[in-house]
Amino acid sequence: xxxxxxxxxxxxxxxxxxxxxxxxxxxxxxxxxxxxxxxxxxxxxxxxxxxxxxxxxxxxxxxxxxxxxxxxxxxxxxxxxxxxxxxxxxxxxxxxxxxxxxxxxxxxxxxxxxxxxxxxxxxxxxxxxxxxxxxxxxxxxxxxxxxxxxxxxxxxxxxxxxxxxxxxxxxxxxxxxxxxxxxxxxxxxxxxxxxxxxxxxxxxxxxxxxxxxxxxxxxxxxxxxxxxxxxxxxxxxxxxxxxxxxxxxxxxxxxxxxxxxxxxxxxxxxxxxxxxxxxxxxxxxxxxxxxxxxxxxxxxxxxxxxxxxxxxxxxxxxxxxxxxxxxxxxxxxxxxxxxxxxxxxxxxxxxxxxxxxxxxxxxxxxxxxxxxxxxxxxxxxxxxxxxxxxxxxxxxxxxxxxxxxxxxxxxxxxxxxxxxxxxxxxxxxxxxxxxxxxxxxxxxxxxxxxxxxxxxxxxxxxxxxxxxxxxxxxxxxxxxxxxxxxxxxxxxxxxxxxxxxxxxxxxxxxxxxxxxxxxxxxxxxxxxxxxxxxxxxxxxxxxxxxxxxxxxxxxxxxxxxxxxxxxxxxxxxxxxxxxxxxxxxxxxxxxxxxxxxxxxxxxxxxxxxxxxxxxxxxxxxxx
Numbered sequence: 001x002x003x004x005x006x007x008x009x010x011x012x013x014x015x016x017x018x019x020x021x022x023x024x025x026x027x028x029x030x031x032x033x034x035x036x037x038x039x040x041x042x043x044x045x046x047x048x049x050x051x052x053x054x055x056x057x058x059x060x061x062x063x064x065x066x067x068x069x070x071x072x073x074x075x076x077x078x079x080x081x082x083x084x085x086x087x088x089x090x091x092x093x094x095x096x097x098x099x100x101x102x103x104x105x106x107x108x109x110x111x112x113x114x115x116x117x118x119x120x121x122x123x124x125x126x127x128x129x130x131x132x133x134x135x136x137x138x139x140x141x142x143x144x145x146x147x148x149x150x151x152x153x154x155x156x157x158x159x160x161x162x163x164x165x166x167x168x169x170x171x172x173x174x175x176x177x178x179x180x181x182x183x184x185x186x187x188x189x190x191x192x193x194x195x196x197x198x199x200x201x202x203x204x205x206x207x208x209x210x211x212x213x214x215x216x217x218x219x220x221x222x223x224x225x226x227x228x229x230x231x232x233x234x235x236x237x238x239x240x241x242x243x244x245x246x247x248x249x250x251x252x253x254x255x256x257x258x259x260x261x262x263x264x265x266x267x268x269x270x271x272x273x274x275x276x277x278x279x280x281x282x283x284x285x286x287x288x289x290x291x292x293x294x295x296x297x298x299x300x301x302x303x304x305x306x307x308x309x310x311x312x313x314x315x316x317x318x319x320x321x322x323x324x325x326x327x328x329x330x331x332x333x334x335x336x337x338x339x340x341x342x343x344x345x346x347x348x349x350x351x352x353x354x355x356x357x358x359x360x361x362x363x364x365x366x367x368x369x370x371x372x373x374x375x376x377x378x379x380x381x382x383x384x385x386x387x388x389x390x391x392x393x394x395x396x397x398x399x400x401x402x403x404x405x406x407x408x409x410x411x412x413x414x415x416x417x418x419x420x421x422x423x424x425x426x427x428x429x430x431x432x433x434x435x436x437x438x439x440x441x442x443x444x445x446x447x448x449x450x451x452x453x454x455x456x457x458x459x460x461x462x463x464x465x466x467x468x469x470x471x472x473x474x475x476x477x478x479x480x481x482x483x484x485x486x487x488x489x490x491x492x493x494x495x496x497x498x499x500x501x502x503x504x505x506x507x508x509x510x511x512x513x514x515x516x517x518x519x520x521x522x523x524x525x526x527x528x529x530x531x532x533x534x535x536x537x538x539x540x541x542x543x544x545x546x547x548x549x550x551x552x553x554x555x556x557x558x559x560x561x562x563x564x565x566x567x568x569x570x571x572x573x574x575x576x577x578x579x580x581x582x583x584x585x586x587x588x589x590x591x592x593x594x595x596x597x598x599x600x601x602x603x604x605x606x607x608x609x610x611x612x613x614x615x616x617x618x619x620x621x622x623x
Contacts, residue, residue, distance in 0.1 A: 056504070060074045084266045086270065096600050123156070147202070163185065192365065303556065311529055331445060355377070369443075388405070428442055505528075531548075578604070582603070
């Protein structure tokens with residue numbers, strides 16, 4: 001790092017020493033030999049280390065068809081300064097421009113550091129057990145089904161299920177939170193987690209390239225490819241603006257010949273050169289992408305992944321946040337509370353049938369039933385099993401149709417039941433067998449600790465929280481009431497959620513949807529900003545989402561909005577600063593009231609202030 005920084009500063013250091021010595025000779029010591037061609041040569045030598053690289057870039061851009069680049073502006077301004085004998089100013093333009101570029105490079109490195117640290121969280125090797133013998137191999141070569149032996153202090157390289165009875169992990173690489181995360185046997189553990197306790201065994205269930213961490217890194221690394229509208233506008237603006245100011249500079253140098261008495265070409269050329277130096281759009285084309293990059297880096301530090309800088313802008317202006325209930329605002333960890341079966345149905349037998357059918361599903365409700373009933377009886381033959389979106393499961397067992405799901409499933413197949421059951425405020429799993437209502441299970445979920453805080457913070461930002469869920473209306477209304485959400489809708493199929501989002505968008509209001517289930521993928525796709533819970537979320541939803549929250553904490557939603565707002569504010573601060581200062585110096589320079597020194601300091605000063613303002617995003621606290 002020291003070596004690379006030395007090389008970075010070396011040209012500027014050499015140029016500065018020669019330039020400073022030249023100024024000393026010019027204004028203080030004034031040796032007899034420092035005049036004429038000797039003075040010109042001295043400043044040319046000072047110019048070469050910082051000027052030649054810029055002239056080279058200008059030539060490369062010209063050969064590629066991009067004539068009016070910032071390098072071209074710097075080149076003609078400094079060559080012109082030498083042509084009229086303003087050697088110190090010619091060197092100063094390139095020297096301070098180079099210093100600005102160095103600060104830009106360092107700023108980008110700082111903004112990139114949090115992402116690079118994230119990338120470094122992915123271990124290259126893993127220790128697997130084969131015939132109870134530890135074997136170290138490349139993580140990319142580990143296959144599904146292998147058992148990883150993870151020692152205390154080691155970082156997991158692939159996703160898997162915990163085989164040990166329990167384990168404590170540091171998941172800060174994924175979530176931004178360093179508090180211990182305790183997992184039990186059978187729980188999912190993710191690549192990037194660090195074992196904090198005793199030796200753990202993990203069975204790999206996902207290829208290396210498809211682990212949550214690998215996909216997260218891919219999202220972050222590709223994020224800067226998606227440009228924000230403001231960023232795209234500035235780039236397009238610079239392509240029009242640069243040739244325009246070159247034309248204006250030419251006019252400043254030539255047109256006064258026809259209108260001004262006592263016209264002196266060198267005087268008006270000097271004014272034109274000042275105009276060129278100050279018109280360089282460096283502050284805009286450098287600081288604005290850097291602001292968005294800083295916002296993406298700050299978000300990743302909090303365990304929030306933006307798939308593009310355009311989503312920072314979109315989230316900054318969001319008016320509605322629509323959220324799913326299960327797994328988003330609640331833990332998504334269900335527990336069976338009660339079992340109510342109709343007379344004539346054997347409880348043990350029916351629970352075994354339900355458990356066998358639910359073994360075909362990965363839904364949290366299926367997991368709760370499996371935990372309650374126990375081992376699956378694989379002697380039960382399940383035929384024609386199908387999942388009916390938004391309803392539940394259907395299959396043929398022993399020649400009879402078995403239905404397990406919500407009461408809409410029973411309505412769909414015309415099976416009568418006691419309507420009073422719908423009045424319970426718990427989640428109910430209805431059962432029908434052989435065309436007859438067999439009973440139901442009640443299942444309870446727990447509201448996440450930070451869910452209420454999330455709703456309060458959204459309201460404080462004038463963002464309207466709305467809840468949509470496929471769970472029954474009474475349950476959804478109850479949870480929404482406890483959270484302080486006034487608009488909540490239950491008993492929704494995936495297409496119903498899509499229609500609700502369309503209704504909001506028809507009111508010309510922006511909407512973000514937060515979800516985690518595979519059924520949420522369509523509604524995530526049509527939202528202005530789709531947000532996925534990345535820990536428990538389905539791959540389809542994460543793939544479709546624009547923003548991914550790694551630790552499943554809903555309180556990261558307002559954090560993401562705050563980061564978007566701060567990024568947008570910084571961008572507009574930099575745009576305003578650049579236009580105001582540059583416009584003022586342009587006018588003064590054209591009127592002959594500003595020298596090239598003011599132009600140089602204004603241009604470089606604005607660039608440095610804009611860069612420092614952009615980098616400052618990462619120092620701010622958003623939690």
